[in-house]
Amino acid sequence: MTQNYSRVPAPRLSLLALAALAFAGQSALAQGNGGTPPAAPASAASAPAAAPKPPVDPTAPKPFADVIKDAKSQDGLFPIWRKDEKVWIEIPKAQLNKPFLFSVNVSNAVGERGLYASQMGRAHLAEWRRVGNQLQLVALNTKFRAEGGNRLASEQAFSPSLLAASPVASAEHAERKSFLVDASLLLSDIPGLSTRLEFAYRLPYSPDRSNSFFEATRAEAGLSTLTARMHFATPRIPAPPMTPTPVPMPSAPQATPDPRSLFMSFVYSFKALPEQPMKARLADPRLGHFAESYTDLSEDYKPNTRVHHIKRWRLEKADASAALSEPVQPITYWLDKNIPPKYRKAVEEGILEWNKAFEKIGFKNAIVAKQQPDDADWDNMDAGHASIRWFVGADVGFAIGPSHADPRTGEILDADIGMSDVFARGSRRFLVEDVNRPAARTAHASHDDAEACRYAQEAVSEMDFAMDVLEARGEIQPDSPEAEAFVHAVIRDVIMHEVGHTLGLKHNFKASTTVTQAQLLDKAWTDAHGISGSVMDYNAYNLSLKGEPSGALTNTTLGAYDYWAIEYAYKPVAAAAEAQELGRIAARSSDPLLAYADDADADLFGGIDPLANRFDLGADPLAYYKRRLKLSQELWARVQERQPKVGEDPLRQRRVLLAGFNQLARASELVGKYVGGMYMQRELPGASMQPAFKPVEPARQREALDFLAKGLFSADSFRFKPEFLSTLTVDYNEWERAGPVDIPGAVARIQNVALDRLYSAGTAQRLMDLPGFVPAKDRKGLISLNEVYASTQAAVWSELKAGGEIDRLRRNLQREHLRRLQAVLVKGGGPGVMADAYALLRLHANQLQSELRAAVARGGQSVETRAHLAESLDMLSNLLKAGMQRS
Incomplete structure (x- = not known):
């Protein structure tokens, strides 16, 4: 049933009623000026006439009690009143102009092109402001701040933003000292989804308020939540052009029954800020934490006005004198009921693994995992629950771990991890199709990412390759114990990564270089220490070459960097000694086992540090890329020998073939980073004499060039049997079918990446600048642009x-x-x-x-x-x- 929750206007008098009132007034006036009134009693002859009642203002708000008559209430930060299809928010006068956290999360979505369910949206430090009878929801500007004499100037210089507004819906309640506002002010495009839709589909979708409504509300102490079911529509889908456009245009929505109409569910939360703000802790660039950053204009003597407070949960010991103590309030993660029961244990293990790092700094059971009951009638997408949620989509393959924090201090108040089911379905397919456990190998049995982390296309590509490798070594049934163990290992690994983000940790794309190749092949070592120095890296699957022993396929536990980053963020430190103690902790950055580089380092000028990469593995990335070429060639050799089975996916052979090409495209890009490359070391001025930038050794640069020449530029690296290529069929059940496989095109995509890198302006400039970073006595043998x-x-x-x-x-x-x-x-x-x-x-x-x-x-x-x-x-x-x- 279509429900209309639009605001009901205040009642107005009809023209007939107004005319009757006017006639009555004129009649009374005539009687007082010459009419013959009835005789008054003698005792009242001298009494004054009764004062006339003031006229009723038809635009004045109705009494509070009249508006909410027969409505049911939910008490919270802002009480919520519901009656049939109507919803009101009660605003206490004491809460006007008082900041709170206002957040928007997405519980239901479209299921394609970035529009997925179970995703965190934006959050603002906001407040209610009343202007006459108009109520405004205003997002405060926290990007620029000042204290003292510059505070007023800063407030005047930088504007806040209006998120929503509506006339007040009731007069003030005499006892409650509050008034009502129609909640339908939230049935607008507050998240700016119409722009997202236009970006995804290039169509003008608009919010349809008349067919939008509140599907759920909830309130508790310090929190009020309303879930809006928003309808977006576009009047028509344009006809395709008569001739193809030079720039391909995206198609209309494919995952909805009618592309002109779609629904999204927004979870709006109003959360009280802590009455006593947490003590902020300054970030140190030598290790990576997300931060609440702002420009401080309080003083004019500081050359750098930027301030960075790390994001972290409030964690305090119940017994401050104990070496190991329970926290006053643990960090609690709720497992959403939409997580398949068979995977809940793996998710819980991934969460609780972080307790090891907190125990090192004196906290016992700092992190707690709870399961939302399957019959729960509440949605943990609200701002009152840190959660882990499972989601699916037509084109999705990532996990994400965002959080919302108090802008004043960086205290994390909410986090909602989203994990795509591709990590379970994909890892199972890997076991079914590709992994072998012959008797000769039983001693080395195998098992296995702007502030948000996304394991997007790169992660899917990496998994596809892993799933399609080593086919000739045997197959495992999907319902086997080995398959179940592998699926759980993948999920556990991903959850460790995403929980790390919600604890405040950024990516670390150098962590994989802290493990040697020999260690990666040692199952006992990888089971105990993992395959990388941090779960915050984008770690590739640890695939051994044919004939080699096999270590763990995925990360099994936290790395040295993870313990270090948690120590800096959460170690209890006395205020008087904080700067000294935090400086001591951060100064360990020169330890090779704590190597650190974030997204910016991996992407700087297209990436100049060959050690800062996504999806590599081992202390020698160049050796890893060479091994990846061998793995691709082994994969291709095996898939050409394999005979397809009746009933299997018709695209399987084609997909396996292309998986190797996807790996080599990444290798081509990252090998090029060695040429003209610079190692980067994070140091603070005066902390040490280590160079911040150091040219890659000439021998390594020449080795990279040689690998490109003899490996990726060689036609011999890409030989396929005609008998095999001619059997790569298509899926005839799908309308959009691929033609014959394009091997030259796939090879060109790999080689073009390397050519673009070698002939880029950035590479030319760095190669000519290299001598300036090397002492004159050491310049002999330097590689040149020539x-x-x-x-x-x-x-x-x-x-x-x-x-x-x-x-x-x-x-x-x-x-x-x-x-x-x-x-x-x-x-x-x-x-x-x-x-x-x-x-x-x-x-x-x-x-x-x-x-x-x-x-x-x-x-x-x-x-x-x-x-x-x-x-x-x-x-x-x-x-x-x-x-x-x-x-």
């Missing part, structure tokens, strides 16, 4: 000197190389390409032109090779002419 251009060109065009045939894959690579030359020589290469780089490229292009002329003159090859050489020579000659004209 050497990189020369060795890359020689590797790409190696057939010119040998005089042999040029494979189709190699011809594609050579054409892409010419396009990179074109981008610099003709188009200028974009901003940042320096004159020296242009000159060097032109020098090598002239040399390549001479070699092409000699190859064309030599002849003797196939017609395809001769045509390619002639076309390449013509294209390069035109480029050089255009470049000379440009000069």
